Amino acid sequence: MKKITIILPIHKLEDDDQMMLKNAVYSINDFHNDVKLMIVCPESLNTKIESVKLSNKLETKILYNKTHKTDFASQINMGIKDCDTEWFSILEIDDEYKPIWLSSMNEYMNRFTDVNIFLPIVKDVNVEGKFLNFANESVWAYGFSKKQGYLDNEILLEFQNYQTSGGLFKTEVVKENGLFKDNIKLTFTYEFLLRLTLNGAIIMTVPRSGYQHVQFRENSLFWQYKHDEKEVLSEDEVKFWVDTAKKEYFFKNKRDIKYVKE
Amino acid sequence: MDNKQANIELFESAIDRLEKKESVIYFLVYDTKGNARAAIKHIYDMALALKEKGYNAQILVEEKKYDGVKSWLGDIYDSLPIVSIKDGKTLINIDDIIVVPEQYSNILPQLSNIKSIKIMLVQQKEYMFETLAIGSRWSDFGCTKCITTTDAAKEYILDYFPESTVYLIPPYIGNNFVPTEDPIKPFIAISCRDRVQHRKIISEFYIKFPQLRWITFRDMVQMSYMEFSDVLKECMVSIWIDDESTFGTFPLESMKCDVPVVGKIPDTEPDWLSENGLWTYNGNKIVELLGAYVLAWVDGVILTDEVKEKMKSAVLPYNKEYHNERTLSIFESLLSQRNETIKNSLEKLKTEIK
Numbered sequence: 112m113k114k115i116t117i118i119l120p121i122h123k124l125e126d127d128d129q130m131m132l133k134n135a136v137y138s139i140n141d142f143h144n145d146v147k148l149m150i151v152c153p154e155s156l157n158t159k160i161e162s163v164k165l166s167n168k169l170e171t172k173i174l175y176n177k178t179h180k181t182d183f184a185s186q187i188n189m190g191i192k193d194c195d196t197e198w199f200s201i202l203e204i205d206d207e208y209k210p211i212w213l214s215s216m217n218e219y220m221n222r223f224t225d226v227n228i229f230l231p232i233v234k235d236v237n238v239e240g241k242f243l244n245f246a247n248e249s250v251w252a253y254g255f256s257k258k259q260g261y262l263d264n265e266i267l268l269e270f271q272n273y274q275t276s277g278g279l280f281k282t283e284v285v286k287e288n289g290l291f292k293d294n295i296k297l298t299f300t301y302e303f304l305l306r307l308t309l310n311g312a313i314i315m316t317v318p319r320s321g322y323q324h325v326q327f328r329e330n331s332l333f334w335q336y337k338h339d340e341k342e343v344l345s346e347d348e349v350k351f352w353v354d355t356a357k358k359e360y361f362f363k364n365k366r367d368i369k370y371v372k373e
Numbered sequence: 374m375d376n377k378q379a380n381i382e383l384f385e386s387a388i389d390r391l392e393k394k395e396s397v398i399y400f401l402v403y404d405t406k407g408n409a410r411a412a413i414k415h416i417y418d419m420a421l422a423l424k425e426k427g428y429n430a431q432i433l434v435e436e437k438k439y440d441g442v443k444s445w446l447g448d449i450y451d452s453l454p455i456v457s458i459k460d461g462k463t464l465i466n467i468d469d470i471i472v473v474p475e476q477y478s479n480i481l482p483q484l485s486n487i488k489s490i491k492i493m494l495v496q497q498k499e500y501m502f503e504t505l506a507i508g509s510r511w512s513d514f515g516c517t518k519c520i521t522t523t524d525a526a527k528e529y530i531l532d533y534f535p536e537s538t539v540y541l542i543p544p545y546i547g548n549n550f551v552p553t554e555d556p557i558k559p560f561i562a563i564s565c566r567d568r569v570q571h572r573k574i575i576s577e578f579y580i581k582f583p584q585l586r587w588i589t590f591r592d593m594v595q596m597s598y599m600e601f602s603d604v605l606k607e608c609m610v611s612i613w614i615d616d617e618s619t620f621g622t623f624p625l626e627s628m629k630c631d632v633p634v635v636g637k638i639p640d641t642e643p644d645w646l647s648e649n650g651l652w653t654y655n656g657n658k659i660v661e662l663l664g665a666y667v668l669a670w671v672d673g674v675i676l677t678d679e680v681k682e683k684m685k686s687a688v689l690p691y692n693k694e695y696h697n698e699r700t701l702s703i704f705e706s707l708l709s710q711r712n713e714t715i716k717n718s719l720e721k722l723k724t725e726i727k
Contacts, residue, residue: 209672209673210673211672211673214673215556215673218556219556222555222556232671242584244584245584245587245671248587249587250587251558251559251587251588251589252586252587252589253589255587259558259589260558317556318558318559318671319671319672319673320671320672320673321673
């Protein structure tokens, strides 16, 4: 029985997206003994997705989203709810796992049995694949967190830049503590980590670069926040969503939140 | 009683002590004031190997107040008696041995009238002449025997003191140095003789590889022996810069833990040096090599079995069994030669009296 579900949410599937999807799926092909793939996508994409030749090796499930909420957080939540494995991970369509991901995660999972979430070191690259920076690595810096290698609530309150994609999450712990809050813009992963650490989840970074993330790909969610006229976030709004995350993490379920321009 | 009769008694009691293994083997050591020193451990190891075989090995120190090695080596050397030169009770007989480390070359003139076996112990060949009067030789003070730790050091000693008999006793790398079963941590063990170099390497590394500022350097000083091995084994790589090194204990300890070494080749190449690490003659290349290795490690590169095998082979000869065997055989042969010499002298003296 597979122990990890990799949840891959898809919002749309143009030609470029299909290439990226193939690439993302290819990056987990060699993990087929331990992982299964769950693609979550709007029902409207059923013909398109079924025409994409993915992997013969991977156990793959396509979960069609019949609701109108096809944003990243909502689709991940659908995947988590449907997940029947002990662990799950999140793969973004334009990202990829590195070959070291599974073996390094297994090594740490077997040794640190009390840890609920393992984050890899994420290598952020630009669209040309050029290295920009690492993410999740700072917890290993001497004197940074209370326990070297671990991410705690206190650190999160000060630093927001932790990547959940590529992380390995204990399904039960996440289901118990609530899923992503899809009404929080920009900082929904931040709020999620704050909430998990508040409720005692133990988060550790595996000091290996197991995941590659493309930053600011055109039309990606975060690109839109910066460049799309309809979606662009002002400085005030960014601050609002950071502050919101810091308030909302005390609540398991989402509450009504609305940003009102002053 | 005339001199000859007195000498007969002296020789007879010396033979008696030698045969009962009561002759003292003094190992002169300096006080490290609780700081770990591989050179001192090596001396204690030789003494212990002899003590465990029933020889009367003792640690000889200068001052009455001596901190000892318990704080950093634990209690395994507790059986070794410690005697001080300054308590005035130390009597060195003709059947005794005194082992003098190179730092104490300056006491050789004081030992010149003592007829015991005198052995120089050279672990740092660079310091061989440091306290020896300029232009003088060990043999000027009746010392023609030497123990050292490497072939290169032996060659060097024989080049300057060809009249010496040089024995090799390399230190051994303890069995507490084993690969960890836990995941390796993003730590770099750093060992530089010069603290200026130490700071320079760390600063250069963080400046040249700002994306690796989260990597921790572990300063391998002021730790007990066990703590030292525990810290070393969890590191991903170690750095070694010690131009004056003769033997090179730290890189071997590192290799025994399966921790690869990025190192500057010292002025005297260690006997064990081969393709068993990332070695360079150019100190300015160290940071570059280190950065490349760390980035590869973060990306998931693991040591190949071939590299591990080379590291294992480098350490293989430096085990406790070999060390103890060698120590015993050298000291036993020295004591046995001395026994023969005294017996011959006694025989000669008795013949003269008749």
